[in-house]
Amino acid sequence: MELIDRMEHIPLPAIILDQKGEILSFNELMESNIEHELSIGTSIKEIFPTWDVKPTSKMILAEDGKKRYVFIRSSTYDDHAHLFVGTETSELSALKNENEDLKRLTRELDAIIENSYDGIYITDHKGVTWKTNSAIERITGIPKEYYIGKNVDALIKRGILKNSVTHRVVKQRRIVSLVQENYEGKETLITGAPVFNEDGEIEKVVTNIRDLSDLNELQTKLSRMNQLNDKYKKELDLLKNRTSRLEGLVIQSEPMKRIYDTAERIAHVNATVLILGETGVGKDILAKHIFKESARSREGEFIKINCGAIPADLLESELFGYEQGAFTGASQKGKPGMFEMADRGVLFLDEIGELPLLLQVKLLRVLQENEIQRIGGTKPRKVDVRIVAATNRDLKEMVEQGEFREDLYYRLNVLPISIPPLKDRRDDILPLIEMFMKQANEKYEMDKRIDSKLKDFFFSYKWPGNIREMSNLIERLVVTTPEDTIQMENLPPEYQETTDITIMPSSILPLKEAAELAEEKVLKLAVEKYKNTYDIAEALETSQPTVVRKLKKYHLRIPRGDVID
Structure with missing residues (x-):
């Protein structure tokens, strides 16, 4: 009775038969799955005509005429009865398919997890x-x-x-x-x-x-890349805008490129700049460029004063200003000086070496305390001025001779920049010639051009007056030359005298030595002008191997191009 009572808990169709094959009991799943009516005492063969159970049979296949079933002899109820649990074969196939799908999904899930x-x-x-x-x-x-x-x-x-x-x-x-x-x-x-x-x-x-x-390493690399990207972007922007920023300037030679790169780096600091160089090399142009590149160009003015062009007794009032009635002839309203006018901007002190010793003391006070006092005034005035000074003199030597204060020299010499003369940066000569020609032609509404031989002369000329001399000479030639092409004979007399001796030795020598000197001179000029031995050979109307051999002979090198092997 205990097994019969538990049959309803079996999740599949179940039936108990005696040894004759007559029904002793069944569960609801058995009754609901079989189309024939089940009753106690009914022979199983009336339900399943093909039912055939041998003593050793564990599995029985049975049909009721429409459906096929599989039954398994599960356990013995007593010596005369057996329990059979079964299911329809279609359900078994579905379970089998479901099991295969489950296995496939399990394999896929395992692969996903493992990989x-x-x-x-x-x-x-x-x-x-x-x-x-x-x-x-x-x-x-x-x-x-x-x-x-x-x-x-x-x-x-x-x-x-x-x-x-x-x-x-x-x-x-x-x-x-x-x-x-x-x-x-x-x-x-x-x-x-x-x-x-x-x-x-x-x-x-x-x-x-x-x-x-x-991930942390990738983030670090990404951060570095972003920093580099920002850096390169800024540098690219600088390069893109370089043409507009350097308008009116010629920077072709390596020395000048380095100088203007330095100028751009120091433009945004407030340290004093001291520009050194011969007369006419462009010290004032560099000073203006530093100002334009700085934030001060948006807030203040660029004020220039030539310390050597103003009499000493007037220079103080020009620099520091004066109060009303400070001296005879002074304006009744007083007048601000250059320092006040340059407040929040830049004051360019050109020819600083000509500044009198008395004013050097007052300038030193301004640099130390950032304040000035007008002539006749009693109260100091705060000023925010960046000083850019320039001179063609040797200030260090002047200090040794007592002509320039040592403390002021070191105050000015915080960021020194030395501009080389034009003869030491010949790559700038021809581009400058072209720029000045263009400016002069536009100014006088002309269309003059320069003969190639005259260009060669300009390239080899020493230019003692540097850029200022060049600018004046080009404008003079454009105005005075009647022909459209300016040639050697159009040069002023003082230049004509130098054309015949540019490559001549300075004393009497054997002809062979004189020829070698002239040859070396020509090769030196060619090395400075051209970037490779092929261009030199073409200009000198000789072969490239000859040029290489001659350069080796005179120990000459092309600084921007070929290495002479």
Whole structure:
């Protein structure tokens, strides 16, 4: 009776037969699945005509005329009865297909978990490890098989884990993340997510372990790349805008490129600049460029004063200004000086070497205290002025001779820039000639050009007056030459005298030595003008191997191009 009472708990169709094959009992699933009416005492063959049970049979195939069933002899009720549990074959096929689908999905899920770059760690709600992948070995240094069946508490106790995200997930019933170090001391991000069953209870905890060292390294590299990108962008913007910023300037030679690069770097600081160089090299142009590149160009003015062009007794009032009635002939309203006019801007003190010693003292006070006092005034005035000074004299030698204050010299010589004479930067000569020709033609509405021989002369000429001399000469030639092409014979008499001796020796020598001197002179000029031995050979109307041999002979090199082997 006990088995009969439990038959309703069997999840499949079930029936109990005696040894004759007559029905002793059946459950509701059996009754609902069979189309024939079931009753106690009925022979099973009335239901399934093909029913054939041998003493050794464990599995029985049966048909009721429409459906096929499979029954399994499950257990013995007593010595004279047997329990059979079965199902329709179509349902069995469905179960088989479902089982195959489940196996396929399991394989796919295993492949996904195994091939994840991040570590996957799955536990039950008690923290017992159920599954891991190979990535966890790369991250933790411990084989994945070691974790299976281990409780996270035991792993923490052994020092393999520092913290358990599993317990936090179970307690908080939500996704939890934390950062901890792995066995190599690298940071790992651990994220645990709960898996709920149908009753809303946590069944599993899936933990994702990500090695942050790669991510941190990528972020560092990205940050570096962004910094470099910003740097290159700024440099590119500087290069793009260089033409407009350097309008009216010629910077072809390497020395001048370095000088103007330096000028742009120091433009945004307030330190004093001292520009050195011969008369006419362009010291005032460089000073203006420093001002234009600085933030002061947006707030103040560029004020220039030539310390050697103003009488000493007037220079003080020009620099510092005066109050009303300060001296005979002074304006009744008073007058601000150059320092006040240059407030928040730049004061360019040209020919600073001509500044009288008395005014040198007052200038030193301005540099030290950033304040001036007008002539006749009683109260000092604060000024914010950047000083750019220039001179063609040797201030250090003047200091030694007592003509220039040593303390003022060091105050001015904070950022010294020395501009070389034009003869030492010949790459600028022809571009400057072209610029001055263009300016003169536009000014006088002409279209003059320079003969190639005259260009060669200009290139080899020493230009004692530097750029100022060149500018004046070009304008003079444009105005005075009647022809469209300016040639050697159009040069002023003082220049004509130099054309015949530009490559001649200075004393009587044997002809062979004189020829070698002239040859060396011509090659030196060619090396300065041309960038490779092929252009030199073409200009000198000789072969390139000859040029190479001659350059070796006189130990000459092309500074911007070929290496003479």
